[in-house]
Amino acid sequence: MGTIIKRELLDHLQSIQFLVLTAASLVLFAGNAIVFVRSFREETAAFSLRVTETDRQSSTAATELNKRPNALRFIADGGDRYRPSGYTLRPGGRLEPLPAGQINYKMLDVPELDWSFLIAVVFSLYVILLGFNAISGEKELGTLRLVLSNPVSRVELLAAKFIAILMIVMVPLLMGGLVSLTIIGIYQPQVLNLAHLSRMVVVLPLALFFLAVFALLSLCISSLVSRSSVVLLLILAIWVILAVIVPNTSGILAERFSRAQSEFQMARMVGPLIQKQVFDRIKAILARAEKGEFPSAAAMKQEGDKAYDEGQKDLVRHYENYEAAMKQRAGLARALSRLSPTGLFQFALEDIVRAGNSREEDFVRDARNYSQQYDEYILKKVGRLVRTSNFSFAVSADVKGEMVRLDSPSPQEYTGDKSDFPRFQESQPSLMQGVQNAMWDMAGLLVWVIILAVLAFMSFLRTDVR
Amino acid sequence: MLRAILKREILEHLISPKFLIGIVIATALMATSTIMNLANYRQRQQDYLDAQREMRGDRVTTSIFRSPQTLSVFVQGLDRKLGSQMKVDSMRIPARLSGFMGEYVSGNPRLSSGFETVDLAFVVRVVLSLMVIFLAYSSVSEEKLHGTLRLVLSNSVPRDQLLMGKFLGGLLVILGSMLASAFLSILLVALSRAMPLGMADWARIAGMLGISALYLICFYTCSLFVSVLVNRPSIALMVLLQIWIFFVVIYPNLSIVIAESVYRLPTQEEVSRMKQAAFQPYNAEYRKVMQDIRQGYSSPKGPDKDVSSRMMELLSLRAESEYKVDQDFNRRLSEQVRLAHSIAVLSPAVLYDIAMTRLARTDLIDYERFMTGVLPLWHADVERTKLLYKDVRAYRRATVPPFSYVPETLAGSFGAAALQGSILLFFGILFFVLAYTSFLRKDVR
Numbered sequence A: 001m002g003t004i005i006k007r008e009l010l011d012h013l014q015s016i017q018f019l020v021l022t023a024a025s026l027v028l029f030a031g032n033a034i035v036f037v038r039s040f041r042e043e044t045a046a047f048s049l050r051v052t053e054t055d056r057q058s059s060t061a062a063t064e065l066n067k068r069p070n071a072l073r074f075i076a077d078g079g080d081r082y083r084p085s086g087y088t089l090r091p092g093g094r095l096e097p098l099p100a101g102q103i104n105y106k107m108l109d110v111p112e113l114d115w116s117f118l119i120a121v122v123f124s125l126y127v128i129l130l131g132f133n134a135i136s137g138e139k140e141l142g143t144l145r146l147v148l149s150n151p152v153s154r155v156e157l158l159a160a161k162f163i164a165i166l167m168i169v170m171v172p173l174l175m176g177g178l179v180s181l182t183i184i185g186i187y188q189p190q191v192l193n194l195a196h197l198s199r200m201v202v203v204l205p206l207a208l209f210f211l212a213v214f215a216l217l218s219l220c221i222s223s224l225v226s227r228s229s230v231v232l233l234l235i236l237a238i239w240v241i242l243a244v245i246v247p248n249t250s251g252i253l254a255e256r257f258s259r260a261q262s263e264f265q266m267a268r269m270v271g272p273l274i275q276k277q278v279f280d281r282i283k284a285i286l287a288r289a290e291k292g293e294f295p296s297a298a299a300m301k302q303e304g305d306k307a308y309d310e311g312q313k314d315l316v317r318h319y320e321n322y323e324a325a326m327k328q329r330a331g332l333a334r335a336l337s338r339l340s341p342t343g344l345f346q347f348a349l350e351d352i353v354r355a356g357n358s359r360e361e362d363f364v365r366d367a368r369n370y371s372q373q374y375d376e377y378i379l380k381k382v383g384r385l386v387r388t389s390n391f392s393f394a395v396s397a398d399v400k401g402e403m404v405r406l407d408s409p410s411p412q413e414y415t416g417d418k419s420d421f422p423r424f425q426e427s428q429p430s431l432m433q434g435v436q437n438a439m440w441d442m443a444g445l446l447v448w449v450i451i452l453a454v455l456a457f458m459s460f461l462r463t464d465v466r
Numbered sequence B: 001m002l003r004a005i006l007k008r009e010i011l012e013h014l015i016s017p018k019f020l021i022g023i024v025i026a027t028a029l030m031a032t033s034t035i036m037n038l039a040n041y042r043q044r045q046q047d048y049l050d051a052q053r054e055m056r057g058d059r060v061t062t063s064i065f066r067s068p069q070t071l072s073v074f075v076q077g078l079d080r081k082l083g084s085q086m087k088v089d090s091m092r093i094p095a096r097l098s099g100f101m102g103e104y105v106s107g108n109p110r111l112s113s114g115f116e117t118v119d120l121a122f123v124v125r126v127v128l129s130l131m132v133i134f135l136a137y138s139s140v141s142e143e144k145l146h147g148t149l150r151l152v153l154s155n156s157v158p159r160d161q162l163l164m165g166k167f168l169g170g171l172l173v174i175l176g177s178m179l180a181s182a183f184l185s186i187l188l189v190a191l192s193r194a195m196p197l198g199m200a201d202w203a204r205i206a207g208m209l210g211i212s213a214l215y216l217i218c219f220y221t222c223s224l225f226v227s228v229l230v231n232r233p234s235i236a237l238m239v240l241l242q243i244w245i246f247f248v249v250i251y252p253n254l255s256i257v258i259a260e261s262v263y264r265l266p267t268q269e270e271v272s273r274m275k276q277a278a279f280q281p282y283n284a285e286y287r288k289v290m291q292d293i294r295q296g297y298s299s300p301k302g303p304d305k306d307v308s309s310r311m312m313e314l315l316s317l318r319a320e321s322e323y324k325v326d327q328d329f330n331r332r333l334s335e336q337v338r339l340a341h342s343i344a345v346l347s348p349a350v351l352y353d354i355a356m357t358r359l360a361r362t363d364l365i366d367y368e369r370f371m372t373g374v375l376p377l378w379h380a381d382v383e384r385t386k387l388l389y390k391d392v393r394a395y396r397r398a399t400v401p402p403f404s405y406v407p408e409t410l411a412g413s414f415g416a417a418a419l420q421g422s423i424l425l426f427f428g429i430l431f432f433v434l435a436y437t438s439f440l441r442k443d444v445r
Helices: A002-014 A016-057 A115-131 A136-141 A143-149 A154-187 A194-224 A228-257 A263-290 A297-337 A341-352 A356-381 A431-437 A439-461 B002-015 B017-054 B120-136 B138-146 B148-154 B159-192 B199-229 B233-262 B268-298 B305-346 B348-360 B364-372 B374-390 B392-397 B410-440
Strands: A063-066 A086-090 A094-097 A394-399 A402-407 B062-065 B085-088
Touching (some): A016 B233, A063 A356, A086 A356, A115 A194, A115 A228, A115 A341, A115 B233, A136 A194, A136 A228, A154 A194, A154 A439, A194 A341, A194 A439, A228 A297, A228 B017, A228 B233, A263 A297, A263 A394, A297 A341, A297 A402, A341 A356, A341 A431, A341 A439, A431 A439, B002 B017, B017 B120, B062 B374, B085 B374, B120 B138, B120 B159, B138 B148, B138 B199, B138 B233, B159 B199, B159 B410, B199 B233, B199 B348, B199 B410, B233 B305, B233 B348, B268 B305, B305 B348, B305 B364, B305 B374, B348 B410, B364 B374, B374 B392
Antiparallel strands (some): A063 A086, A086 A094, A394 A402, B062 B085
């Protein structure tokens, strides 16, 4: 079996295909590293600036929770570029997203050229190109018959071919990765610490696992169909569906089939809700003021605050419903793209390098935990927790000959010593936790590998080599 | 003679499995995506109409709504991404449109699913271009491999006629399948009667089909050239696939990455600093007027009318100066996009996208034309608000003129798309000439 692998390796190494792949991947990996180094430096500077600013202000009216830039973004970005750079936390646990980092909204949204993209799209295609004529090509040339007339079992031959493909594809992958890490190591050495390197170590087997799906697919179809050109055609059709069409259509399919209301339908309810929940109450208070029911301005103000506080509860719930519906839709889109091994690989990789949706959820969870501390602190210092929502109002009424302004309460700023202000710390889940999160996706990849391996071996065992 | 070759080529393509697989995927995708996009367009159109009716805004704010583009059913472009509404008042002009939930809620990118959409342009750009490569890679190289090329040429067939026959035969099959799948999509839209398609729209659709044809021809002649050049069909296919993945998948993304790292934008901090600097000359006055107003509120009479009027003027001045900074930023964003486009000028896929979105009016140009209408509307709104301090009755009577903008004319869109079309045509002709000359010089043994 060793000799077969060796022969296969030599065969592939001599091909122009291999040279082109290696050169292309080196350029792409290097480019990725250069872009990352530059943007990461800027992001880190902006992040520390924002954090010191937040610490300096230590406001009890609202505080900013900033997201630390992901040092492993060059492996998988997971759409983090388009996600908020943090949240503004207001008393009572209200989170408002801060604008995402620098993105050009006029540009088409494109995936980053990160490792996950290169592996999922470019390398998967190359695995196909390496593997499509593994069986059918030899059959066409007649060498398959020759090889099998030696004392070599079919299982061994197929396994050797499979291993050779993966070994060959590992060369440009490792070289590209090394080039990338060298560039990053020169300009941003702090990225290459032990914790990050251990995550990177997991990336390689995951990538091989993913590429194995396409290698087995090629071998399977290569032994089923005898003409190499038809083999390539079939595999490429499958590749286009799995790597391009499924991820692209999952968004519109999710939109079609999730029962989330359209943005406009949600938005049109806001106005009447405010009218009913707040302004009607305020109107009632004003009417009572006109009748002279309030003994003092303070009593009326208290009523106004109560009306605002109760009224906005429904409004906040309404916005939360909207967010939940959108989340559900995005979740459905992700579930649909998990039909393809590309989706499984992307999401598993995101879990391992802590990017994308899972990181966002972790961050929001941390923010919610922190908001309890924050609220306690405010209660301790100010004594009153004022919840706000996205709208405000201001009216005035005449109470006993005095014009009283009635407006939406705003949180109070504590002016005393704030040295004990609680600091926000983003939790740092361990690698094990990432692997645990990625478990389902990896299991999905495993199912693909097993099914395709069984199919490949079965079809090769039954193939007619004449 | 040419006819015989033509017939043979067409028949051979039509019975091949690659044609079958390609056309099945293309039409299936075209049909599903059109149905989805149509439903989505209907929803957005309904929302737009309802919004116009129900969310006109109160007296203080004026709402502007952007209707979905009819042809976004075929070419989504930036149509959905750029937002659908804007709320303007005398104190604030947003720099861009937002979704219906407003600037602060709609802008939450965490909630978007983050995937591209599939439409007619996508099917042509990705699926059909791949099919073209498959149909063409073997046309010369396989005959050479099997020796049939020698056989054919030993008959009294001139080489140029043989190549012409092969070229035209493949071309007819490719354009036929493109038109067939596109026709299915157009038929679905026309039958649904979700939208009125006027003469101009039909002309635009015809233009889109023309650009699609040029794009596919570009790939077709390139494949033909490689097929003539390379003797082994499997090598020819690999070379072509590498060209395809580079020009359709990597190069467009790369051009954006390069443009973003070469053309730097000011950071958010810098923008807010510029905004502060722009209002700097009025800061002292603003503080003084603000103080006067506070004092006015504590007096029983309320603030003085002249002071309030000046406050309003100052606030609108601030809005305008901030808007100018935002506009400057927006201009840079557009320049960055243009830079990305010019870097990608060698990619047929990007040229194709630019021309298609221009024809469907789902590109930046239409959005920017729309946005130019915002400032005049805001000025009218400010003039009306000023009346509040002079003559309340006149203020109540005054209305803001309805928002309007002039979309790009048919001739304008065609003129702009002609540039990309001619570059595509140039590539097509270039590769054809290359294929032709190298075929004439080819050693057929």
